[in-house]
Amino acid sequence: MSGFFECRQDAGGGPLLIAGPCAAESREQVLQTAMALQGIPGLFAFRAGLWKPRTRPGAFEGVGKKGLAWLQEARERTGLRLAVEIAVPAHAEACLKAGIDIMWIGARTVVSPFVVDDIAGVLSGSKACIMVKNPLNPDAGLWTGGVERLQQAGIGELAMVHRGFDAFSSHPYRNAPLWEIAMEMQQRFPGLPMLCDPSHIGGSRSMLAEIAQKALDLGMQGLMIETHIDPGQALTDQAQQLSPGELRSLTGRLQVKKADAGGFDTTLESYRAAIDGIDEQLLGLLARRMKVSELIGLYKKERRLAPYQPGRWAALLENRLEKGSRLHLDNDFVTKLFNLIHLGSLKKQG
Ligand code: PEP
């Protein structure tokens, strides 16, 4: 089994690309998708989930072990390596037995150090390539712990996958990218490739190209993109899966900019990405605040209360100044900021 770096050389030094359906659904769907993906530049592995972690029971939960034979057939026909998610030790055992080349530990699993430990125990000493996705919650420590647990197990090769986070305000993304956390992980583990999963960050087809380009601009080495032979019929993550043709055109439009050459500055890009992400969250929070203002406005109107309540405003500003100063924010700045917010809110309340 060749590792990620060898694959990257095969890909001519360009980004590593993993593609395939969110979930294996049938033998035909697996084979048709894999064959339609053949020849896309940089594509080195075919992904498919066999055991699907679903938020609520009763939804399609994957075909399980029987999909392994479909994947093996896809590998025989296309020469693509296989990548499968493992969520419990039994999945790792089944994948090792079936000779799956790459396994990844998903966001819902990385949150549990107990489960990661148990999986690492099964993989210990194997030659498998393992990818560790970020945990659901924005916690670089937990992600680091997952990587370290696998490093200690002495496996073939490791990589990380950035798939976004459950955040208080993730709009317009399905999962907030919080690029700064992925950047921090790249600095902590400079020897490990970082792949981006734009599908789970964006949650919708139209957002994938921009996210994928951003990941490359930030120096990430690869992409994992969900691709289905007929996305409209997909049993899981329908809105975010691309058709093989759409993937081909998306990857064809990506630009790999070289750090240093031509003045492209990855460090500056990563700071900018952090700022962009934080601003998006700020806007999302402001919009939520305005919605609440609207509700307060209606409530006051019904009770014939004036929108402006001087006592409440004085107490609010004092409280925000105190909190702001604990966060080392300048008093004058906080005063001006909340005056603007308050004015906007009064306007909403009519
Ligand atoms: C997936 O890749 O299909 C998946 C379930 O991902 P995540 O663990 O990132 O939600």
Ligand code: MN
């Ligand atoms: Mn998915």
